[in-house]
Each structure stands twice: as C-alpha cells, then as structure tokens.
Amino acid sequence: MNNIRALVLTEYGGPSALKISSIEAPVAGAGQVLVRVQAAGVNGLDWKVREGYVRDAFPLQLPTVPGIELAGIVEAAGAGTRLRKGDRVMGPRGGLGAYADLVAVDEANLCLIPESLSFVEAAALPVASVAAWQSLNFAGPIQAGQRILIHGAAGGLGGFAVQYAHQAGAVVFAAALEEHAGYLRSLGADHVIAYDKEQFEASARDIDLVLDYVGGEVLNRSWSVLAEDGVIVSTASPAIQASTPAGRRGLWFMNTSDGARLQAIAEDVAHGRLHSKIGAVVRFDELPAAIERNRTQPQVGKTVVDFSL
DSSP states (O other), X not given: OOEXXXXXXXXXXXGGGEEEEEEEOOXXXXXXXXXXXXXXXXXXXXXXXXXXXXXXXXXXXXXXXXXXXXXXXXXXXXXXXXXXXXXXXXEEOSSSOOSBSEEEEEGGGOEEOOTTSOHHHHHTSHHHHHHHHHHHTTTSOOOTTXXXXXXXXXXXXXXXXXXXXXXXXXXXEEEEOGGGHHHHHHHXXXXXXXXXXXXXXXXXXXXXXXXXXXXXXXXXXXXXGEEEEEEEEESSOTTHHHHOOTTOEEEEOOOOOOHHHHHHHHHHHHTTSSOOOEEEEEXXXXXXXXXXXXXXXXXXXXXXXETTO
C-alpha cells in the first residue's frame, strides 16, 4: 500500500501537536469514493480539536488527521456509487481527515464542483455555507422583517449568514471589526456594529435571533438584547442550554451534511448570486500556523490550503 502525506494530530496541545507525516493511503469502501484532495478549508473546529476542547463531543483515538472539508478529484469509486474517476467534487469530510492527499469520503456528502469554480474556491464552501444556512433557520424559518444580530459576521460563517438573512428580508445587525464594515455592507448588512469601537448592546435592541459564532463573554452579553420571544443559536458554546437564563431560549447548533443544499449554494456562488470571501490561501506546510491564526486572530472569510503549492 502506498503512503501519502497528511497533517497528523499526535497529542492534544498547541501548534507543535500537529505534524506533517506519512500515513497509509485509504481505500474507498461501499458507498464511498477516494478523493485526491486539491484544497481544503481551515475551520475553527481544527484548533478546538487540537487543544482537546471538544474531546467529549468528538472522542478521538490519537494520532488522527484533522480537517473537515475538501475539494478534489475522484480517483477511485467503491461499490454502488454514481460518481466516477475524474469527477471534480467538493464536500464535508463527514468527520475528521481532510488534511491528507487521499481521503475516502461517503458519496452522499459530495457534490460536483461547478465548472467555473477552482478547487480553492470550492474548498471554501462546504462547511461555512451550509452551516450558515442551517443555523440561520435552526430555530424556525427566517421571516421578512425579523431583526437578526450576527456575531463574527466577517468570518466564513458570518459572511454567508449576512447574505442569507438579507435575501430573506430580515433586518441584519452585523458585529465585526470596524475595518470590515464596508465588506459587510456590501453583503447586505443594514447595521454594522464595530465591536472594537462600541458595545453591541448600544445599537442592537429587540433582536429576534442572535447567531453566536463567537461564544464566551459575547454570548453572555447577548441575552440582554433579545426581544421577549427572541432566541440565541450558538455554534460556539456547547453548554448554552445549561447556561440559558430562566425565561430565555438558547439552542446549540451542529451542522449536518446536505449535498443538495451545497450543490445549490455552489451554483449560486458560481453565478454571482452569493459571494464567497477567501481571506487567505496557504501551503500545506503552513497549515499548523494557519490553524493557530484562526484561534488568535479575527477572520475575514475563509482560509484555504492549496495542496498544489
């Protein structure tokens, strides 16, 4: 069996816990395809897994390969699959393991990459675009006129959520650094709150839905801006329901694979109906540093690792 390159988590810890190593190449099982990865998206879950913050939610046997979304070329197909060798595909890994040259992926997680999108552009979409849609509608379908506050609005998740909420006719409050205000207005934000200049509580009132993509003290302060029947949906705080004040509604959201939704989103991006922001493209050997920057620095759009660099 041939060996392949992979980023391997050897132990819980800081950036040095991630090592570029040689591992055994996988084989596609029934209902799976083997994908030659060309690009992969960097996500906040990467450093949370690395540091062991989500070990209870995602028990792991170390060493393991992190990474949760990819774009590449089908190299082989298992029994009962519709995809064929040479197809350009994108999708979530359906677990960890995307940071490797070859990855076996359940076919149901994947969709075809529109011809006009590059592998780097495609790799930026699977997790953020679908999770933003699902989290926005998690507490119920968005209605025109609803007041929605999005924390972390300039990031990969936030940028899509701003666009979806705007397209649904909601009144969008976007919290981000002041330098990103123009970008967020271009996506459809009605009110941009520069959290480095002001407290969001000063501008946001009677909010029907808070999307918490940040967690921590931001979540704690957000209860005060809710309308009487408002709700907070958090992707960043697994313990939100245990800490929700009496009389309030807080929900923990985890995204699920949706190949049909991803295909529709990819077509919207390809035809300019949605904007996908790529903040940085890095080499494979820069992955540990890129994951650490995701932890320590505010993100604008997505960071993508290009396996060809």
